[in-house]
Amino acid sequence: MSGTTAFWYASRATGIVALLLLTAVLVLGILVNRQGRLPGLPRFAVTSLHRNLSLLTVAFVAVHVVTAVLDTYVHIPISAGVIPFASGYERLWLGLGAISFDLMLAMIITSLLRGRLNRTLWRAVHLLAYASWPVALAHSIGSSRDLQHGWMLDLGIACALMVGIAIIWRLAHAARQVPRAARVATAMARHLPAAGAHHPRERISR
Amino acid sequence: MTTLTEPSGPAMTATAVRAPAGLPRLLPQVPGVPEDLRAHLARHGRPPYRGGRGLLIGSVEAAGLTGRGGAAFPTHRKLAIVAAARGRAVIVANAAESEPASRKDALLLRVAPHLVLDGIQLTAEALGATEAHLYLHPGTGHAIMRALAERHAAGADRLAVTVTEAPPRFLAGQESALVNRLGGGPAVPTFVPPRVTERGLGGAPTLVQNVETLAHIALIARYGPRWFRELGTAGEPGTMLTTVHQPDGQTQVIEAEIGTPLRTLVVGAAGPGAQAILVGGFHGTWLPVGAAATLTLDNQALKRHGATVGAGVIAALPADRCGLAEAARVTRYLAAESAGQCGPCLNGLPAIAGALAELAAPGPRRATRQNAERWAGLVTGRGACGHPDGTVRFVRSALTVFAPEITRHERGQCSATNRRPFLPLPDGMPTTEDDWT
Amino acid sequence: MAETLRVNPINCTGHGVCAELLPELIYLDEWGYPIIDRDPVPPALDVEARRTVAACPTLALKLMRS
Numbered sequence: 001m002s003g004t005t006a007f008w009y010a011s012r013a014t015g016i017v018a019l020l021l022l023t024a025v026l027v028l029g030i031l032v033n034r035q036g037r038l039p040g041l042p043r044f045a046v047t048s049l050h051r052n053l054s055l056l057t058v059a060f061v062a063v064h065v066v067t068a069v070l071d072t073y074v075h076i077p078i079s080a081g082v083i084p085f086a087s088g089y090e091r092l093w094l095g096l097g098a099i100s101f102d103l104m105l106a107m108i109i110t111s112l113l114r115g116r117l118n119r120t121l122w123r124a125v126h127l128l129a130y131a132s133w134p135v136a137l138a139h140s141i142g143s144s145r146d147l148q149h150g151w152m153l154d155l156g157i158a159c160a161l162m163v164g165i166a167i168i169w170r171l172a173h174a175a176r177q178v179p180r181a182a183r184v185a186t187a188m189a190r191h192l193p194a195a196g197a198h199h200p201r202e203r204i205s206r
Numbered sequence: 207m208t209t210l211t212e213p214s215g216p217a218m219t220a221t222a223v224r225a226p227a228g229l230p231r232l233l234p235q236v237p238g239v240p241e242d243l244r245a246h247l248a249r250h251g252r253p254p255y256r257g258g259r260g261l262l263i264g265s266v267e268a269a270g271l272t273g274r275g276g277a278a279f280p281t282h283r284k285l286a287i288v289a290a291a292r293g294r295a296v297i298v299a300n301a302a303e304s305e306p307a308s309r310k311d312a313l314l315l316r317v318a319p320h321l322v323l324d325g326i327q328l329t330a331e332a333l334g335a336t337e338a339h340l341y342l343h344p345g346t347g348h349a350i351m352r353a354l355a356e357r358h359a360a361g362a363d364r365l366a367v368t369v370t371e372a373p374p375r376f377l378a379g380q381e382s383a384l385v386n387r388l389g390g391g392p393a394v395p396t397f398v399p400p401r402v403t404e405r406g407l408g409g410a411p412t413l414v415q416n417v418e419t420l421a422h423i424a425l426i427a428r429y430g431p432r433w434f435r436e437l438g439t440a441g442e443p444g445t446m447l448t449t450v451h452q453p454d455g456q457t458q459v460i461e462a463e464i465g466t467p468l469r470t471l472v473v474g475a476a477g478p479g480a481q482a483i484l485v486g487g488f489h490g491t492w493l494p495v496g497a498a499a500t501l502t503l504d505n506q507a508l509k510r511h512g513a514t515v516g517a518g519v520i521a522a523l524p525a526d527r528c529g530l531a532e533a534a535r536v537t538r539y540l541a542a543e544s545a546g547q548c549g550p551c552l553n554g555l556p557a558i559a560g561a562l563a564e565l566a567a568p569g570p571r572r573a574t575r576q577n578a579e580r581w582a583g584l585v586t587g588r589g590a591c592g593h594p595d596g597t598v599r600f601v602r603s604a605l606t607v608f609a610p611e612i613t614r615h616e617r618g619q620c621s622a623t624n625r626r627p628f629l630p631l632p633d634g635m636p637t638t639e640d641d642w643t
Numbered sequence: 644m645a646e647t648l649r650v651n652p653i654n655c656t657g658h659g660v661c662a663e664l665l666p667e668l669i670y671l672d673e674w675g676y677p678i679i680d681r682d683p684v685p686p687a688l689d690v691e692a693r694r695t696v697a698a699c700p701t702l703a704l705k706l707m708r709s
Contacts, residue, residue: 032700035658044660047700114702181639183546187553188635191560192538397651548652549676584672590653
């Protein structure tokens with residue numbers, strides 16, 4: 001049984017790493033949107049990390065799926081990696097995993113073809129990407145006991161907290177954002193009547 | 207010197223209608239009296255269709271017509287691009303002059319609607335257009351709607367014209383903003399390329415032409431390029447409509463031949479009445495009154511002073527006003543009319559407007575002038591449209607022409623004795639998306 | 644085949660990644676928006692320019708034939 005156990009362990013390990021990476025990618029994505037910085041790093045590091053880690057995440061998920069398939073303890077068809085609910089074993093939970101992976105792949109593919117694609121389509125797919133995280137989390141909790149206790153549970157909660165905080169930060173900005181038609185009015189109010197109190201260094205954000 | 211060939215074909219064999227000699231050409235014989243369809247046909251005859259795509263363009267080229275919407279682009283070139291492009295073409299008659307100081311398009315729609323509509327039909331034939339639009343500001347369309355109804359009843363038009371209202375925004379008449387609006391979006395500019403002549407409304411090659419230009423085409427088609435060149439200069443033939451703001455406060459729309467001395471248009475241009483002349487509207491250039499006394503209404507002469515005729519708006523600022531205060535009011539308006547899409551414009555124009563407002567008030571202001579100059583340099587050429595560039599041109603010329611006033615203000619003085627605003631400006635500013643649709 | 648860098652100012656949100664990656668041709672104004680050299684991209688910087696275009700988070704930077 002040791003051969004199959006190795007695959008099973010590999011699958012669980014790559015699974016948890018993939019979840020950690022996905023968490024980092026989501027938080028970094030929000031950081032890019034908010035033009036945030038990582039301390040000590042240049043701006044392009046944030047965008048680079050976001051993109052590179054997203055590719056790494058897909059790689060880990062792929063290994064996670066393949067090792068699960070190779071493990072002969074239960075029969076999981078390879079198609080179950082991308083086709084939701086194609087597995088007899090743990091149909092629901094593995095199905096969620098497939099959905100999450102599909103969303104990730106859609107994001108990666110549309111991003112690689114970004115120059116040729118309609119801008120709105122790219123944005124829509126990227127927005128849908130937010131869903132890949134909770135779906136991945138549900139998959140993790142349901143399909144393996146690992147996240148239900150011990151240090152893995154703590155890890156899961158920590159990831160959920162980081163995602164939660166990042167999303168709240170994003171939503172707070174969206175709520176505060178001035179619509180295009182009102183931006184100029186805001187800018188005008190800042191400079192006029194000037195009365196000598198204009199602030200040349202402050203930027204009106206788009 | 208180009209050799210002019212008379213157009214052959216239906217235009218020559220149509221019922222001989224006497225070509226109007228001299229002025230007026232666009233405006234009716236009796237000032238202010240609109241021509242209905244019958245009067246229009248009696249004066250000009252039926253529109254001479256050429257019977258095919260592209261055939262009118264040669265006449266327009268020989269006539270040397272340039273756009274009357276402000277850019278003075280050679281009309282035949284624009285027509286040729288759209289006529290040659292693949293796919294069905296769209297023609298849009300642009301009456302959204304958008305400039306608060308311009309009244310000529312509104313007047314033309316009211317007193318010579320049939321000339322404009324003829325121009326649309328004839329140009330549509332030349333382009334092979336399958337779709338025609340008329341874009342105008344609210345309140346200016348009554349006469350032309352009646353004219354359209356008249357023509358519809360008489361079965362006179364080949365192509366139906368869809369009339370759309372433009373929002374009262376300074377940028378509403380900008381080419382890509384217009385196409386954006388007609389496509390259902392807000393009247394804000396879009397990034398170019400692609401030009402609307404290649405890919406415009408619904409992806410089709412689109413001709414956006416000022417209504418005055420179309421009216422000239424309607425006349426060129428009938429009377430020929432040689433007739434068109436009887437007035438105007440060799441390089442800039444024909445007549446143009448000007449909106450002149452006289453120093454006494456009166457506003458007139460005058461059809462003048464290109465090359466007319468400015469002093470014949472502006473009452474007291476060389477006299478004590480005016481202190482400075484604004485040529486080209488709110489994106490135009492301030493000129494000292496001495497220069498205006500010698501200048502003529504043509505781009506070749508004006509270019510030497512950094513000015514162009516634009517859409518024909520000329521304003522003579524009375525000597526008793528404060529030029530800086532006027533410039534500050536207009537700059538504030540221009541800043542408020544930014545679409546707010548591009549960082550440099552959104553940030554720079556309000557800053558410049560703030561600087562001008564400071565300069566317009568008495569008190570020492572050394573850094574303000576330098577700041578204004580710096581911001582002017584920063585916004586030029588960095589927007590998706592020409593709004594920042596036009597605004598900077600207006601501002602820079604104001605700072606030059608009114609430099610003595612700046613010095614006076616620094617000492618706490620102002621030479622003005624009349625605080626009433628001179629240049630026309632609307633109240634309020636856009637704040638919601640609805641203001642752009 | 645000479646190419647020039649151009650930015651679509653409507654899509655640009657002033658992230659500033661471009662100025663970090665290509666300081667030879669791009670610098671930021673006082674509001675954080677890019678000011679781009681209007682001359683064609685020198686051949687030595689061609690690879691950098693393409694990398695910078697790809698790195699823009701909003702794809703506002705373009706290389707256009709001049």
